[in-house]
Amino acid sequence: MFDNLTERLTQTLRSVTGQAKLTEDNIKGTLREVRMALLEADVALPVVKAFINSVKERAVGQEVSKSLSPGQVFVKIVNEELVKVMGEANAELDLATQPPAVLMMAGLQGAGKTTSVAKLARYLKERKKKKVLVVSADIYRPAAIRQLETLAGEVGVEFFPSTAEQDPVDIAEAAIQHARIKAFDILIVDTAGRLHVDEDMMQEIKRLHASVKPVETLFVVDSMTGQDAANTARAFNEVLPLTGVILTKTDGDARGGAALSVRHITGKPIKFLGVGEKTDALEPFHPDRVASRILGMGDVLSLIEEAEHKIDKAKAEKFAKKITKGKGFDLEDFREQIQQMHNMGGMMSMLEKLPGMGQMVQAAQAAQAEKGIQQMVTIINSMTPHERRNPDVISGSRKRRIAMGSGTQIQDVNRLLKQHKQMAKMMKKFGSKSGMAKLARGMKGMMPPGMGGGGGFPRF
Template identity: 70%
Template sequence: MFENLTERLSRTLKNVSGRGRLTDDNIKDTLREVRMALLEADVALPVVREFVKRVKERAVGTEVSKSLTPGQEFIKIVQAELEMVMGESNEALNLACQPPAVILMAGLQGAGKTTSVGKLGKVLKEREKKKVLVVSADVYRPAAIKQLETLANDVGIDFFPSSADQKPVDIVNAAVGHGKLKFYDVVIVDTAGRLHVDDVMMDEIKDVHAAANPVETLFVVDAMTGQDAANTAKAFNDALPLTGVILTKVDGDARGGAALSVRHITGKPIKFLGVGEKTDALEPFHPNRVASRILGMGDVLSLIEDLERNVDKSKAEELAKKFKEKKGFDLEDFRGQLQQMKNMGGMMGMMDKLPGMSQLPDNVKGQVDDRMFLQMEAIINSMTKGERARPDIIKGSRKKRIAMGSGTQVQDVNRLLKQFTQMQKMMKKMQKGGMKNMMRNMKGMMPGGGMFPGR
């Protein structure tokens, strides 16, 4: 997420962080670099101008000159201003109304609107414990209604049927009426998208909005369109009373222009980030956490929340009990760990939230490939129960059979067994309570130390 911007800003701010005092000259040079980094990230020019102006005003003021560590104080100012640009704090959905609370989703075609309806429904059902109904008022794209029905089934929320020969306003009225009758907490309406903003589209969505009377009108926009995302959101906001924005495809956006431009240009908060294709890849937008990630400081709070949501507590307790009874760590446990990591967005998803990861060399980052973890899981799946429990019995002919069954090579099986042995040693250190020893061991499992060898 926003790798280019993170790399550029981290490099620029590193030059100023160790300075004993800041002068007009070195502040000017750093601000020029910051300005260039933001422009290259496709941040809208008015946003860049305002941002640089505010940082400069604060940097030449007393808060930096009186600080014992001016360089670090400067970085704190940049972080605070990044947060300010993006909205200071997370703005949750406002569902305080007579049920059902109607959420209207608007946006251009291809932005990920229908997928976001499914993801948001899942968030509201699982995290907010709401009874959710979704409906499609997109009568122009034949597959849209079926797509939403499939998504609703996948995430376990209810779907209200509609068809292409109905009028969007009639669909919405029927769905909201059904929502009241069956005591739904939330009704999410998916509207039609177009390839560009046009009068016909705007007139129709105004009519749908009037019929639905939503408490939240969310604009769904593709982060990879950069500052165009903010301009499109503004065009919609001029026609509709938007309450917030969902920024999609953020995991594929190396620049970050949309995230930094939307709030300033529309005056509306980003409420959620779409960070992947999976149905649980929707995160609440926290400006302070995103600013921290942009500056290469990681996002440990989100990582902890991911752990709490995705780690199977019963399996974790089982493993802890096994450790207590000194029963050791086998390949079945190793597979369980790989699956939990996959649930958290894979190694790359986790690394993105760890502090300092932006400073890892490219060749090291290249070695951390989530496909490798899928391959490791496939190899373990090809083993018998006895082999997973006693990896030491896996010799020549067994290795060939496992490699053939998992579509890999014998050397891949050898590599997995070597990595597992290292993991086992680390777990033994953990059993003995030697935390220092375990941390020392973990260094050897980082890139270059054997855990992720170049393939």
């Protein structure tokens, strides 16, 4: 998300960062570029106007003129105003109520509502340690009921059964009763969606809301609809007391206009971002971190949190002990490290969150790099356990067999073995006393071409 906006804004702001003095003229030119970048990102016009006015007011005031580095202060102002537009701080779910806390999901058909119910259930179960029950009140689409039942099984939460013959209010009230009896902390109610906002839909959801009295009413909206997402959220908010928004499909949205428009237009905070198809692809929305990412400053905090939740700690500790004892780094270890990186969304997802890496990600040709990493796993899987533990035994005839088994060329196998040898050398240095300094130097050589290194990752 924000790829296009990040590229435009970082180029625009670079021209003003080094300015010894900011004048009305050079601010005017920069703000014009910023305005165009926001409009191209499909940010709603009222939001763009308010944002530009706020930045201009602060930039031409005392705040900048008294600074020793006006250009950098200008970038800081843009960053702070972006945070303000998106809602200042992360708005957590309000779960402080007598259990079960009822969460109701609303939205149009196709926005990813049912999938978001499963993602949120998993998030609450794994991160907040809550006992979660889910129910579908979408009586118009029996397939949606079956879908939620399947997803509930996948994420390990209980599903309360319902049928298309029942009334949505009866379904929800029965689920609440069951949740009370079985001591569930949270009940998530999935509601019916429509292809557009219509009166019947609104009356039904108002009736359902009045009956279940949810502590959170979350509007699920497709970020790829741009400023229409914010307008739809406003239409819902006029008839339903929304408490927050979940933006879905943000991994496919290179513009990011919805994220910058929703809060300003609806007055409701974005609480979560859907960042992929998998059930763990849901992130709490932190305006400060997102603003930092937009301006190419990275998002290291989110990267650390992701690592804490998605890296297998037991395996990581076992690997660390093995390396520090100098026991070597074989191809099974190499494969394990690639899999851990894949669990965190892949190399490109990680690089996007590192400061200054925004533009380099494109230079590294994301899709091809990911394809290359998956190919490496396929090659390693085509080896015998003995070959993986003892790469030195892989002769010419073995290489031919491995290449045939993995559907690759012998040069691909050679490239992988060379990569592994480089990594093994780095790990050996890591095990020594001066390991960290040497490891840092070694890492530079392992970086993909165009990212400050000699080209360790394969070029496909």
